[in-house]
Ligand SMILES: Nc1nc2c(ncn2[C@@H]2O[C@H](COP(=O)(O)OP(=O)(O)O)[C@@H](O)[C@H]2O)c(=O)[nH]1
């Protein structure tokens with residue numbers, strides 16, 4: 001697993017900056033410090049040093065931090081150089097590192113991978129770290145932080161330990177079945193605990209996909225007939241020209257997206273081709289795509305001009321809002337929300353837009369409200385569903401007659417939980433997870 005190599009990378013991002021941080025991990029760190037920083041500084045204290053490059057010439061003066069393993073992020077010896085973020089400075093440091101024997105440039109996710117391999121962080125924490133680096137909004141940050149700090153990993157481990165305890169009870173029943181002094185019904189003791197555990201896992205699964213929605217963002221789709229003002233609305237919401245607005249019906253043919261931060265939650269607003277029967281093949285493809293996005297949306301905004309019929313009325317209901325557009329053309333229509341719960345806006349004058357935005361903010365808030373979800377990815381949901389499936393199968397068995405089968409089901413449930421935290425055989429998912437990282441993480 002390349003434990004003998006030492007990896008290095010710029011961890012502070014590409015491009016010119018005030019400061020660049022170059023991170024090194026592996027057994028050659030002491031050699032690195034001797035070659036480049038005149039010896040080992042005091043562990044975990046910032047030391048201002050001249051940093052020497054390839055020919056022994058000073059590249060820069062900067063801070064050097066020395067984190068001896070195993071008490072480091074990766075669990076290995078680690079060094080950080082904090083230097084000025086000029087391209088030539090960074091290149092000089094990287095070249096000097098490449099010259100130290102045993103050192104090679106890190107690949108994407110290498111540092112996190114070593115931390116995981118050395119047992120410093122579990123798989124849910126790795127995912128939390130990746131999500132934190134990717135987080136764009138406040139809710140995403142909060143959720144990622146909690147996961148990175150091991151909140152969900154601890155709960156899954158607690159469940160796994162409880163399962164191991166239950167397996168122990170079943171096996172005690174098996175091992176001592178022939179002995180008089182051990183009651184044969186010892187396995188029965190597992191039943192109430194198992195029922196409680198199943199309840200806890202079910203509660204976590206019953207989360208309306210809040211965690212995944214925060215992580216991936218909500219989808220709000222703008223739909224309606226051609227010329228209803230859909231493209232004008234996405235442009236108004238995004239405050240920039242994302243879509244072409246034209247009086248020619250059928251202008252928007254592809255699906256266009258704007259990513260917004262609404263109340264701290266990422267929301268993808270989607271503009272679609274106007275829904276109509278069209279002889280034009282490209283427009284038809286656009287309409288098909290629009291229908292696909294409507295079906296998977298968290299919320300659909302059905303747009304229609306005053307007095308025009310629209311699909312909106314037929315589909316109105318939860319997750320479907322009806323919006324009257326171009327109200328500047330019919331001055332009698334009040335802006336904002338009409339008495340029958342519809343919305344009325346003008347993208348042109350901005351009338352009703354604040355009310356609509358406020359409505360969207362409330363919708364987002366209600367969608368993610370509630371206790372913060374543990375499940376942030378499909379992977380978690382699948383493992384938990386499988387785990388609870390095995391537990392329920394076990395709970396339907398006869399604890400005395402079939403205690404071996406009960407123990408086996410519980411073992412399988414425990415394996416699902418162990419895969420969640422990466423304790424066992426997860427090679428197949430590791431590549432997918434670490435691939436999401438950039439170099440230097
Ligand atoms: N008066 C007025 N015209 C609008 C408004 N919104 C859009 N339009 C016009 O209606 C036409 C169609 O708009 P567009 O946003 O392209 O509609 P889409 O086909 O649903 O995407 C364009 O000529 C726009 O300028 C509005 O609020 N008021």
Ligand SMILES: [Mg+2]
Nearest residue numbers: 230231251252
């Ligand atoms: Mg359009």
